[in-house]
Amino acid sequence: MTDRPDPLPHLLAVAQAVRREGQPRATFAALQAGMGAAIGQILFTVLLHHPDSGESERVWTSHPTQYPVGGRKPLNPTPWTRQVLRDLRAYVGRTAEDIRAVFADHALIASLGCESVLNVPVVWNGRALGTLNLLHRAHWYRETDVPVAEAFAALAVPAYQMLLHR
Numbered sequence: 001m002t003d004r005p006d007p008l009p010h011l012l013a014v015a016q017a018v019r020r021e022g023q024p025r026a027t028f029a030a031l032q033a034g035m036g037a038a039i040g041q042i043l044f045t046v047l048l049h050h051p052d053s054g055e056s057e058r059v060w061t062s063h064p065t066q067y068p069v070g071g072r073k074p075l076n077p078t079p080w081t082r083q084v085l086r087d088l089r090a091y092v093g094r095t096a097e098d099i100r101a102v103f104a105d106h107a108l109i110a111s112l113g114c115e116s117v118l119n120v121p122v123v124w125n126g127r128a129l130g131t132l133n134l135l136h137r138a139h140w141y142r143e144t145d146v147p148v149a150e151a152f153a154a155l156a157v158p159a160y161q162m163l164l165h166r
Contacts, residue, residue, distance in 0.1 A: 007148045010034035014155045024159030028060035031132065035152050039145050041134040042114050043067070046156070048130040048163055049075070049085060056130065059163060066108060078102070084121050085128040090146045093117040094139050109135060116140045120149040122156045129160040 010033075017030030032044045045067055046060035054075050061067040075081050080102045083089050093099050096115040100106040103117075114135035121128040132153050134141070 004040075004145070004148070005038060007034075007038035007151070010038040011151055011155065014152060018155060018158055024059070024162050027156060027159035031152055031156055032060070032062055035132065035134060035149065038148060038152075039118070039134060040136050040140055042137070043109070043112055043133075043135040045133045046130065047133065048160065049128055051127075059130075063112065066112065073104075080119075084119050084131060088121050088123050088126075088128055090121065090149060091117070091119040092141050092143060092146065093119075094141065096138065099135075113137060118145055118149055120146070120153045122153045122160050124157045124160065129157070129164065132156060 014027065014030040014034045017026045020026040028046050031046070035041060036044065041062070044062040045058055047056040048059050049056055055072045056075055058067060058069055058071045061069055075085070080091055084091050091102070093102060094116050096106070096110055099109055099115065099117055103109060112135070115138035116136050118134045118141040120132050122130050122132060132149065134149070
């Protein structure tokens with residue numbers, strides 16, 4: 001596994017994108033580029049959590065054919081939902097088995113060459129607004145990626161607020 005690059009220039013690029021017109025797309029595109037450069041990803045998605053319906057809605061994706069924007073999926077009470085959406089802690093899955101244990105679409109994920117995952121909650125005022133989801137080859141993500149991913153997730157809050165008030 002290689003060392004990660006300095007995340008600061010990529011965080012600054014996202015911070016600049018938050019200031020631009022064309023929200024929330026400008027922020028999500030910058031998050032995809034910045035997190036990809038600083039942490040790495042093959043697949044990147046942004047999910048908006050709908051606590052009233054118990055669903056997550058895909059609002060951004062790096063792979064629109066396989067994971068189209070607007071897609072929704074139910075979030076059943078699982079250890080993953082407790083950890084990420086209730087306890088507000090990132091989930092690091094290192095292998096295809098970790099993904100298979102958590103995600104129903106594990107076969108599609110595997111078909112894209114992804115065998116590890118980093119799901120980071122986007123948190124505002126003590127609650128999860130959704131998640132930023134990075135997937136890569138096996139054993140790519142590690143616990144030391146979590147603080148950097150959380151910094152990127154904090155920069156996503158204004159874009160999420162815009163979605164919530166659309």
